[in-house]
Amino acid sequence: xxxxxxxxxxxxxxxxxxxxxxxxxxxxxxxxxxxxxxxxxxxxxxxxxxxxxxxxxxxxxxxxxxxxxxxxxxxxxxxxxxxxxxxxxxxxxxxxxxxxxxxxxxxxxxxxxxxxxxxxxxxxxxxxxxxxxxxxxxxxxxxxxxxxxxxxxxxxxxxxxxxxxxxxxxxxxxxxx
Amino acid sequence: xxxxxxxxxxxxxxxxxxxxxxxxxxxxxxxxxxxxxxxxxxxxxxxxxxxxxxxxxxxxxxxxxxxxxxxxxxxxxxxxxxxxxxxxxxxxxxxxxxxxxxxxxxxxxxxxxxxxxxxxxxxxxxxxxxxxxxxxxxxxxxxxxxxxxxxxxxxxxxxxxxxxxxxxxxxxxxxxxxxxxxxxxxxxxxxxxxxxxxxxxxxxxxxxxxxxxxxxxxxxxxxxxxxxxxxxxxxxxxxxxxxxxxxxxxxxxxxxxxxxxxxxxxxxxxxxxxxxxxxxxxxxxxxxxxxxxxxxxxxxxxxxxxxxxxxxxxxxxxxxxxxxxxxxxxxxxxxxxxxxxxxxxxxxxxxxxxxxxxxxxxxxxxxxxxxxxxxxxxxxxxxxxxxxxxxxxxxxxxxxxxxxxxxxxxxxxxxxxxxxxxxxxxxxxxxxxxxxxxxxxxxxxxxxxxxxxxxxxxxxxxxxxxxxxxxxxxxxxxxxxxxxxxxxxxxxxxxxxxxxxxxxxxxxxxxxxxxxxxxxxxxxxxxxxxxxxxxxxxxxxxxxxxxxxxxxxxxxxxxxxxxxxxxxxxxxxxxxxxxxxxxxxxxxxxxxxxxxxxxxxxxxxxxxxxxxxxxxxxxxxxxxxxxxxxxxxxxxxxxxxxxxxxxxxxxxxxxxxxxxxxxxxxxxxxxxxxxxxxxxxxxxxxxxxxxxxxxxxxxxxxxxxxxxxxxxxxxxxxxxxxxxxxxxxxxxxxxxxxxxxxxxxxxxxxxxxxxxxxxxxxxxxxxxxxxxxxxxxxxxxxxxxxxxxxxxxxxxxxxxxxxxxx
Numbered sequence: 009x010x011x012x013x014x015x016x017x018x019x020x021x022x023x024x025x026x027x028x029x030x031x032x033x034x035x036x037x038x039x040x041x042x043x044x045x046x047x048x049x050x051x052x053x054x055x056x057x058x059x060x061x062x063x064x065x066x067x068x069x070x071x072x073x074x075x076x077x078x079x080x081x082x083x084x085x086x087x088x089x090x091x092x093x094x095x096x097x098x099x100x101x102x103x104x105x106x107x108x109x110x111x112x113x114x115x116x117x118x119x120x121x122x123x124x125x126x127x128x129x130x131x132x133x134x135x136x137x138x139x140x141x142x143x144x145x146x147x148x149x150x151x152x153x154x155x156x157x158x159x160x161x162x163x164x165x166x167x168x169x170x171x172x173x174x175x176x177x178x179x180x181x182x183x184x185x
Numbered sequence: 186x187x188x189x190x191x192x193x194x195x196x197x198x199x200x201x202x203x204x205x206x207x208x209x210x211x212x213x214x215x216x217x218x219x220x221x222x223x224x225x226x227x228x229x230x231x232x233x234x235x236x237x238x239x240x241x242x243x244x245x246x247x248x249x250x251x252x253x254x255x256x257x258x259x260x261x262x263x264x265x266x267x268x269x270x271x272x273x274x275x276x277x278x279x280x281x282x283x284x285x286x287x288x289x290x291x292x293x294x295x296x297x298x299x300x301x302x303x304x305x306x307x308x309x310x311x312x313x314x315x316x317x318x319x320x321x322x323x324x325x326x327x328x329x330x331x332x333x334x335x336x337x338x339x340x341x342x343x344x345x346x347x348x349x350x351x352x353x354x355x356x357x358x359x360x361x362x363x364x365x366x367x368x369x370x371x372x373x374x375x376x377x378x379x380x381x382x383x384x385x386x387x388x389x390x391x392x393x394x395x396x397x398x399x400x401x402x403x404x405x406x407x408x409x410x411x412x413x414x415x416x417x418x419x420x421x422x423x424x425x426x427x428x429x430x431x432x433x434x435x436x437x438x439x440x441x442x443x444x445x446x447x448x449x450x451x452x453x454x455x456x457x458x459x460x461x462x463x464x465x466x467x468x469x470x471x472x473x474x475x476x477x478x479x480x481x482x483x484x485x486x487x488x489x490x491x492x493x494x495x496x497x498x499x500x501x502x503x504x505x506x507x508x509x510x511x512x513x514x515x516x517x518x519x520x521x522x523x524x525x526x527x528x529x530x531x532x533x534x535x536x537x538x539x540x541x542x543x544x545x546x547x548x549x550x551x552x553x554x555x556x557x558x559x560x561x562x563x564x565x566x567x568x569x570x571x572x573x574x575x576x577x578x579x580x581x582x583x584x585x586x587x588x589x590x591x592x593x594x595x596x597x598x599x600x601x602x603x604x605x606x607x608x609x610x611x612x613x614x615x616x617x618x619x620x621x622x623x624x625x626x627x628x629x630x631x632x633x634x635x636x637x638x639x640x641x642x643x644x645x646x647x648x649x650x651x652x653x654x655x656x657x658x659x660x661x662x663x664x665x666x667x668x669x670x671x672x673x674x675x676x677x678x679x680x681x682x683x684x685x686x687x688x689x690x691x692x693x694x695x696x697x698x699x700x701x702x703x704x705x706x707x708x709x710x711x712x713x714x715x716x717x718x719x720x721x722x723x724x725x726x727x728x729x730x731x732x733x734x735x736x737x738x739x740x741x742x743x744x745x746x747x748x749x750x751x752x753x754x755x756x757x758x759x760x761x762x763x764x765x766x767x768x769x770x771x772x773x774x775x776x777x778x779x780x781x782x783x784x785x786x787x788x789x790x791x792x793x794x795x796x797x798x799x800x801x802x803x804x805x806x807x808x809x810x811x812x813x814x815x816x817x818x819x820x821x822x823x824x825x826x827x828x829x830x831x832x833x834x835x836x837x838x839x840x841x842x843x844x845x846x847x848x849x850x851x852x853x854x855x856x857x858x859x860x861x862x863x864x865x866x867x868x869x870x871x872x873x874x875x876x877x878x879x880x881x882x883x884x885x886x887x888x889x890x891x892x893x894x895x896x897x898x899x900x901x902x903x904x905x906x907x908x909x910x911x912x913x914x915x916x917x918x919x920x921x922x923x924x925x926x927x928x929x930x931x932x933x934x935x936x937x938x939x940x941x942x943x944x945x946x947x948x949x950x951x952x953x954x955x956x957x958x959x960x961x962x963x964x965x966x967x968x969x970x971x972x973x974x975x976x977x978x979x980x981x982x983x984x985x986x987x988x989x990x991x
Contacts, residue, residue: 017314065483148920154916160887
């Protein structure tokens, strides 16, 4: 950006947008250049959305936007105006676990945990469209998410297990601890 | 060592090792403490704390245009005038010492005379906004005098003669750009080679690997009233960050507090770079009096933190007709990049392991670490061992081929067993736990080695070829001569019967700290669910040494044992008084259920279980009787021995052993490799945290697969990093993994490890690449000697050798 000393850094206009995040409406003022990920994390507090690469490569920041899987680091906040966003915090009611999350526990999949919000959303997205995916379909659906600790085997198992739960109508589980 | 000289804390570990035969928590599948918080998105990682600090300043690092240049002048005036910029900091603004070198003081926090790699920090923009900070960085005008850039370590040193070449000096303040030179001298190598039936020599190259932990580095500094600072940071080593920041600020260590929240992966990479970014955030907080934030973008992370050392090595192996190894000779050069970082220690670990887990009667090895203008290399899971293991395990296969022997039979002829001496002259006894042969035998049995080795030799289906290969490993436990290997832990039993666990060891995904809780739970009888692990905090958790070198379970576990042992002794005496039986008879047991409560735990007499009382009552009574229920445990590994001139001694307290087997399918027309199956057989003495162990076997294999086939940081001739994000630096994704990984656990028992345990964190990557490449060499009937073995390299290698015509 060219240097213009007459311009104060915050002279860009604030734009008021409405986001529906996890079922609740938020009116929030954003800058035209602000990314959805920063608004979700720092203005609304949904820090379950993680930033791993900032360019849509790692899948840690994916959210559902009107049901579609999007990397929130590549979406300008203004473009999410009026959309319904689901983050990992909205997968289950407070105090409950979603089938996907229960399956992560059942398969002992968790290591550092930084990729899990993204995987949880990606699996939820898969199951919304296809409640009985094959192993190949699972791999295809999760090929945009990176897990450097290497929990991939467990994540595939968890996706299968979650699909069973969902098909049995078991969507939410109590947290034991 | 005479019995009387064994410290009490070692004696406790030995006593518990011989006493415990059956386990309730150790070695069982138990959900880690933070699993729920991580899958619900509630776990707080460093950057997440920003939602609580509403008015922070953002710190952005100004980096150079050249990878090697003198700095003639730095003009910050234009940047300072940029709207939203609060301050621009350069070297002259550092109140303390301008250095963040880890092993040697060679790395300025902010360069003022010279830049030595493409991300060398020159200045810090402190601004109201992260975009403003990045924009203003463009307005810092630096006048450079560019110097020739060295990206090849062989421009610094000759691989044959090991002499330093004429070159433009990178660190002219030092005597030489060779920073370390370690040696092994044993027997008479020349004589052995003359007498040998077969001699095999080759050159090997390994790539610069990036940790690519999913959470980029982050630090938040909050100024404190007494001139000190509190830092929240994604670090493996909070006490190292404290030391580095105190030095840069010029304050005492007790004025710097470092808190470690959840960490999104480390693999050795979050050691020294966090000293650097912690210091940057601290400086900005010091000058502005406001919370200051450094969060690396992925690009800054990839060009701005340490990497795995690339290696160039020349190896010569000599053997008798029957396969008996006579001698190993090697010249090993490690490229440590612009700064030493942990390079000298990496080079030392490399040479200790350089001849492999074999009986080697004669050896001459030289290992050098040299400076270049590449991104600096430091700690990365395996720490020098994956590089040399790649070389010596390919040498073993080359030797087997020359001898017409099966690779397994050649190894069985030479492996270290109980009663053998290592190349350093260290005698391996039952106390060490030497389970290498068992890992080898069980691995080849489960994979049906001999049949597949023969079948795959003849396999050819269109352009597809199949191969099976293996590699063995050893990995020294403790940090050896690199430093004081101490650890510590504190256990506090609270008045409601719950337990608080404190250690300065960190968890960055590996779950080793959970292993320590399982150890404490086993000894106390209180289930792990009733423990709370407090986040590492230099103001409250004890200094347990750095979380490195696969030492958490072994050293931290031994310290934990000491704390738990002392507590249990006091509780037994108290309960014995309450119940009227002897202290030895006290049993503490909890019912098996997930949501167990302190009042569910029972304390009773073994001979008469009807004499029982609730755990919570014992705890309450302890307060009335004045029996303290807090305890500190300490452990220090026995000192390592190493002769600088000959490499003789006892470098490590014991070794983890392993056998890796890989099956591959190679498309010889495209060079594409599919790893079909792997067996990972480890002797880790005793499995403590079973979930963690299995995840390491899988995760280490996958990261090792990346190291073998796809991962490499590439610099161009100007020292510019061409692979600066995950779009051009490839790591394994979910469809790159083998169809299955079969884990095998050998529990040989190490007398001075907690319940016999040895380390696994690093070993889990050490021998993956050579196993895969040996399998590819078997499939293609070609001798590839370089990783990453990308499709291009396979295709071009086969084409140049005339093995394919395309």
